[in-house]
Amino acid sequence: MTQQLQLAELVAACRWLGAKGWAPATGGNMSVRQDTQWCWLSESGKDKGSLTESDFLQVSIADNTAPSGRTPSAETGLHTLIYRLFPEAQAVLHVHTVNATVLSRLVKGNRLTLQGYEMQKSLRGQSSHLDALQIPVFDNDQDISALAQRIHSGTSKEDLQWGFLLRGHGLTCWGRNVEEARRHLEGLEFLFECEILRRRLEVL
Amino acid sequence: MTQQLQLAELVAACRWLGAKGWAPATGGNMSVRQDTQWCWLSESGKDKGSLTESDFLQVSIADNTAPSGRTPSAETGLHTLIYRLFPEAQAVLHVHTVNATVLSRLVKGNRLTLQGYEMQKSLRGQSSHLDALQIPVFDNDQDISALAQRIHSGTSKEDLQWGFLLRGHGLTCWGRNVEEARRHLEGLEFLFECEILRRRLEVL
Amino acid sequence: MTQQLQLAELVAACRWLGAKGWAPATGGNMSVRQDTQWCWLSESGKDKGSLTESDFLQVSIADNTAPSGRTPSAETGLHTLIYRLFPEAQAVLHVHTVNATVLSRLVKGNRLTLQGYEMQKSLRGQSSHLDALQIPVFDNDQDISALAQRIHSGTSKEDLQWGFLLRGHGLTCWGRNVEEARRHLEGLEFLFECEILRRRLEVL
Amino acid sequence: MTQQLQLAELVAACRWLGAKGWAPATGGNMSVRQDTQWCWLSESGKDKGSLTESDFLQVSIADNTAPSGRTPSAETGLHTLIYRLFPEAQAVLHVHTVNATVLSRLVKGNRLTLQGYEMQKSLRGQSSHLDALQIPVFDNDQDISALAQRIHSGTSKEDLQWGFLLRGHGLTCWGRNVEEARRHLEGLEFLFECEILRRRLEVL
Numbered sequence: 031m032t033q034q035l036q037l038a039e040l041v042a043a044c045r046w047l048g049a050k051g052w053a054p055a056t057g058g059n060m061s062v063r064q065d066t067q068w069c070w071l072s073e074s075g076k077d078k079g080s081l082t083e084s085d086f087l088q089v090s091i092a093d094n095t096a097p098s099g100r101t102p103s104a105e106t107g108l109h110t111l112i113y114r115l116f117p118e119a120q121a122v123l124h125v126h127t128v129n130a131t132v133l134s135r136l137v138k139g140n141r142l143t144l145q146g147y148e149m150q151k152s153l154r155g156q157s158s159h160l161d162a163l164q165i166p167v168f169d170n171d172q173d174i175s176a177l178a179q180r181i182h183s184g185t186s187k188e189d190l191q192w193g194f195l196l197r198g199h200g201l202t203c204w205g206r207n208v209e210e211a212r213r214h215l216e217g218l219e220f221l222f223e224c225e226i227l228r229r230r231l232e233v234l
Numbered sequence: 235m236t237q238q239l240q241l242a243e244l245v246a247a248c249r250w251l252g253a254k255g256w257a258p259a260t261g262g263n264m265s266v267r268q269d270t271q272w273c274w275l276s277e278s279g280k281d282k283g284s285l286t287e288s289d290f291l292q293v294s295i296a297d298n299t300a301p302s303g304r305t306p307s308a309e310t311g312l313h314t315l316i317y318r319l320f321p322e323a324q325a326v327l328h329v330h331t332v333n334a335t336v337l338s339r340l341v342k343g344n345r346l347t348l349q350g351y352e353m354q355k356s357l358r359g360q361s362s363h364l365d366a367l368q369i370p371v372f373d374n375d376q377d378i379s380a381l382a383q384r385i386h387s388g389t390s391k392e393d394l395q396w397g398f399l400l401r402g403h404g405l406t407c408w409g410r411n412v413e414e415a416r417r418h419l420e421g422l423e424f425l426f427e428c429e430i431l432r433r434r435l436e437v438l
Numbered sequence: 439m440t441q442q443l444q445l446a447e448l449v450a451a452c453r454w455l456g457a458k459g460w461a462p463a464t465g466g467n468m469s470v471r472q473d474t475q476w477c478w479l480s481e482s483g484k485d486k487g488s489l490t491e492s493d494f495l496q497v498s499i500a501d502n503t504a505p506s507g508r509t510p511s512a513e514t515g516l517h518t519l520i521y522r523l524f525p526e527a528q529a530v531l532h533v534h535t536v537n538a539t540v541l542s543r544l545v546k547g548n549r550l551t552l553q554g555y556e557m558q559k560s561l562r563g564q565s566s567h568l569d570a571l572q573i574p575v576f577d578n579d580q581d582i583s584a585l586a587q588r589i590h591s592g593t594s595k596e597d598l599q600w601g602f603l604l605r606g607h608g609l610t611c612w613g614r615n616v617e618e619a620r621r622h623l624e625g626l627e628f629l630f631e632c633e634i635l636r637r638r639l640e641v642l
Numbered sequence: 643m644t645q646q647l648q649l650a651e652l653v654a655a656c657r658w659l660g661a662k663g664w665a666p667a668t669g670g671n672m673s674v675r676q677d678t679q680w681c682w683l684s685e686s687g688k689d690k691g692s693l694t695e696s697d698f699l700q701v702s703i704a705d706n707t708a709p710s711g712r713t714p715s716a717e718t719g720l721h722t723l724i725y726r727l728f729p730e731a732q733a734v735l736h737v738h739t740v741n742a743t744v745l746s747r748l749v750k751g752n753r754l755t756l757q758g759y760e761m762q763k764s765l766r767g768q769s770s771h772l773d774a775l776q777i778p779v780f781d782n783d784q785d786i787s788a789l790a791q792r793i794h795s796g797t798s799k800e801d802l803q804w805g806f807l808l809r810g811h812g813l814t815c816w817g818r819n820v821e822e823a824r825r826h827l828e829g830l831e832f833l834f835e836c837e838i839l840r841r842r843l844e845v846l
Contacts, residue, residue: 055356055421126353128424132431135350146543148578148607149534152463158580159606170352172362198363199352217463220536227540230435231638259764259829330761332832336839339758374760376770402771403760434843554747556782556811557738560667566784567810625667628740635744639842 036062037070037083039208040121044072047125047215048079057126058200059103062208063113067091069122071102071109105202107178112204115187121211122204129222130201136229137167140184142195144221152217153192154210165218166194193218240266241274241287243412244325248276251329251419252283261330262404263307266412267317271295273326275306275313309406311382316408319391325415326408333426334405340433341371344388346399348425356421357396358414369422370398397422444470445478445491447616448529452480455533455623456487465534466608467511470616471521475499477530479510479517513610515586520612523595529619530612537630538609544637545575548592550603552629560625561600562618573626574602601626648674649682649695651820652733656684659737659827660691669738670812671715674820675725679703681734683714683721717814719790724816727799733823734816741834742813748841749779752796754807756833764829765804766822777830778806805830 040062047053058078061071070086072078087102089095091113094106103109109122133142144163150156156163166189171177181194192214193203203218205211244266251257262282265275274290276282291306293299295317298310307313313326337346348367354360360367370393375381385398396418397407407422409415448470455461466486469479478494480486495510497503499521502514511517517530541550552571558564564571574597579585589602600622601611611626613619652674659665670690673683682698684690699714701707703725706718715721721734745754756775762768768775778801783789793806804826805815815830817823 054424055353055417057353057356057421126424128427128431131351131353131428132435135432136435146578146606147539148604149463149465149539152465159578160580170350170363172364196352198350213463217465220462220534223536224539226431226435227536227634228543231540231544231634258832259761259825261761261764261829330832332835332839335759335761335836336843339840340843374758374771376772400760402758430839430843554782554810555743556808557667557669557743560669567782568784621667625669628666628738631740632743635740635838636747639744639748639838 036120036208037086040070040086041081041083043121043123043208043212044078044081046212047123048077052125052127052215052219053078054126059105059109059124060122061086061089061109062121063091063119064088066117069109069113071096071106074101074103105174107174108181108202111178111182112190112202115182115190116204118206119204120206121208122202123211123215124200124202125215125219126200127219127222129219129226130195131198133222133226134167134195134197134199136226137195137197140168141166141189142225144225147221147224149217149220149224152213152220154205154214155191163221164189165192166190168194168196170196170199240324240412241290244274244290245285245287247325247327247412247416248282248285250416251327252281256329256331256419256423257282258330263309263313263328264326265290265293265313266325267295267323268292270321273313273317275310278305278307309378311378312385312406315382315386316394316406319386319394320408322410323408324410325412326406327415327419328404328406329419329423330404331423331426333423333430334399335402337426337430338371338399338401338403340430341399341401344372345370345393346429348429351425351428353421353424353428356417356424358409358418359395367425368393369396370394372398372400374400374403444528444616445494448478448494449489449491451529451531451616451620452486452489454620455531456485460533460535460623460627461486462534467513467517467532468530469494469497469517470529471499471527472496474525477517477521479514482509482511513582515582516589516610519586519590520598520610523590523598524612526614527612528614529616530610531619531623532608532610533623533627534608535627535630537627537634538603539606541630541634542575542603542605542607544634545603545605548576549574549597550633552633555629555632557625557628557632560621560628562613562622563599571629572597573600574598576602576604578604578607648732648820649698652682652698653693653695655733655735655820655824656690656693658824659735660689664737664739664827664831665690666738671717671721671736672734673698673701673721674733675703675731676700678729681721681725683708683718686713686715717786719786720793720814723790723794724802724814727794727802728816730818731816732818733820734814735823735827736812736814737827737831738812739831739834741831741838742807743810745834745838746779746807746809746811748838749807749809752780753778753801754837756837759833759836761829761832761836764825764832766817766826767803775833776801777804778802780806780808782808782811 059072061069063069071089073085087096091110142165148159150163203214263276265273267273275293277289295314346369352363354367407418467480469477471477479497481493495504499518550573556567611622671684673681675681683701685697699708703722754777760771762775815826
């Protein structure tokens with residue numbers, strides 16, 4: 031089953047990002063799409079670096095319900111938003127990294143602009159460091175439905191083509207398969223780290 | 235025995251935090267509660283990342299004595315203070331991290347305020363990034379009895395509900411089980427790292 | 439076969455630098471020389487930390503063509519430039535590190551000067567920390583032929599004796615064998631990290 | 643043989659500090675004392691993280707000669723100086739860390755003062771964070787005999803009781819056994835990292 035294989039790849043991705051410290055203290059959540067109706071999301075409250083396939087729950091993409099009755103991640107609505115907006119989205123990764131958390135607070139407006147980095151090309155469709163890459167930044171909210179609605183209504187699909195930052199919270203990114211979602215995560219995290227370091231030095 | 239299982243979990247936690255470099259040069263000390271009268275504390279002078287169950291000593295929660303005659307950690311009195319104040323405390327972790335050491339020196343008053351971070355929710359009972367989280371900061375002291383007395387008399391139980399910082403020294407945190415103490419440690423260390431990075435950049 | 443052994447050493451070097459996070463999100467590329475006509479280059483789009491020998495393609499040093507028809511790394515022309523300029527070059531490593539990316543942006547001119555570091559001696563031929571070591575810095579370019587031409591025409595061989603930086607992009611370095619290329623990479627990365635930290639503090 | 647056991651411990655310490663990146667690009671050198679006349683020093687040009695016992699050479703403490711004819715580390719004279727000054731010295735570790743390299747350049751005078759850190763107690767004989775700990779800092783020199791002479795003549799034994807910094811070069815520290823040398827190294831490196839971070843923030 032294709033879905034089975036994707037879940038195995040997602041579990042491997044969780045182990046990888048957990049080892050990097052990008053989902054500390056049970057933070058973060060991850061998912062893969064099954065088909066147009068269902069996706070599989072990590073269960074709440076578990077250490078994301080040591081998940082197994084049984085720690086993922088089937089969730090309805092249309093209404094965030096979980097047939098099993100178990101509790102999916104608190105941020106389920108942000109995953110299903112991506113799956114509803116992008117039929118090609120197959121995997122969503124939401125992480126809590128120090129760089130994403132702090133950089134999103136330093137950005138005062140609603141987007142982070144990245145320019146002049148070769149690594150911008152790690153994002154699908156990007157071909158030059160000369161382009162000004164835009165990553166949306168949304169104010170954090172404990173009301174995930176309201177937050178998902180705000181992201182949906184205030185942003186074009188093009189703006190969300192790789193992912194978005196939640197201020198003081200973390201990064202959500204996605205891909206057409208787990209491998210691409212993972213490359214987007216690693217590429218964006220690299221760019222965030224560079225940008226923090228550059229801002230620290232260039233302003234002087 | 236429940237106590238046996240907790241000790242095994244504590245040894246695993248020590249290995250984990252040792253690998254992260256949070257107890258360098260034999261620094262730090264860790265304990266689990268046995269019951270209302272006794273807890274088990276790490277022995278002095280050992281590398282905390284490679285402890286085994288036999289490196290822990292039984293210590294009286296009431297008066298810090300160790301029946302075995304072996305020397306428990308120098309900071310025994312801070313562990314037993316937590317166990318006396320909080321009947322629900324089952325594990326205490328005291329670490330020496332670079333971020334806790336430096337941030338506690340940067341804070342000039344007697345508390346560190348953290349606000350605007352999603353990861354505040356990694357601490358028991360916290361439900362929003364909008365709250366202003368307070369972590370007490372005490373001046374360091376080589377007289378542990380005097381320090382324990384100062385912490386006890388100058389602080390409400392509510393202030394100590396997750397732990398406290400010792401200036402230029404480190405973090406002490408606790409949990410209702412080893413897993414929660416570990417989550418509190420990882421969450422607080424993440425917040426400290428974010429806060430140091432944010433202060434470095436936002437003041438500019 | 440000598441070439442076989444070099445490829446095995448290169449694969450080990452890739453694993454080593456991948457583990458250090460110096461080739462994130464499939465970035466970076468690596469090669470070894472076979473003889474005066476051919477070298478072997480890493481294939482495009484693969485995670486450089488988990489390459490095997492079969493992920494390397496034979497490429498013509500004279501004209502960058504690959505007999506196999508498979509696609510070598512986008513930056514093939516920078517590897518073959520080194521092999522054409524330096525008959526003694528046996529291995530070329532091109533990495534994307536945070537320090538190389540950011541430091542190359544901070545340097546406004548066309549060279550980075552490093553002085554006062556004992557670790558300058560990690561570079562072939564260097565014998566004193568008193569010397570002013572020069573590493574060329576070139577503006578990044580998506581046209582690799584034009585970039586290779588610009589590097590070739592604007593720089594003496596002496597300037598390129600260890601490698602060069604591409605602004606906002608990364609470091610390319612080489613050695614008379616894989617071991618030396620690896621030492622040059624590790625030594626330069628150490629110097630870049632020191633220099634970023636020193637600049638952050640000394641300007642204050 | 644006691645000396646055999648010490649060498650095995652030293653090899654383990656080299657592996658440990660190599661994994662931490664404290665001896666990059668074949669930098670650094672380590673030794674253990676055999677008796678009043680001889681010590682064993684790491685051979686020049688090798689990766690210090692993967693040394694075996696056969697990579698150490700017997701060297702005369704009195705005159706730095708190596709009976710085997712093999713080349714000991716370039717900085718042999720700094721190791722033997724410690725063994726001549728301190729009969730109780732059993733192991734010497736010289737490392738190239740980023741923090742030691744940069745902090746020694748930031749210190750303009752001939753000593754680094756560390757105060758207010760609990761971790762000062764990781765150094766033999768230290769009992770309070772209130773003391774002002776002094777670590778000597780010497781200008782680097784490629785003439786090791788001259789450097790050793792300068793250290794010897796300009797410094798009291800008390801000043802050298804844990805080790806010293808070479809400006810832009812690294813840290814040399816020692817212990818009454820390998821375990822203590824290792825604890826001194828880990829404690830000092832922790833303090834250097836804290837001090838760099840504190841200076842970055844407190845001056846603002």
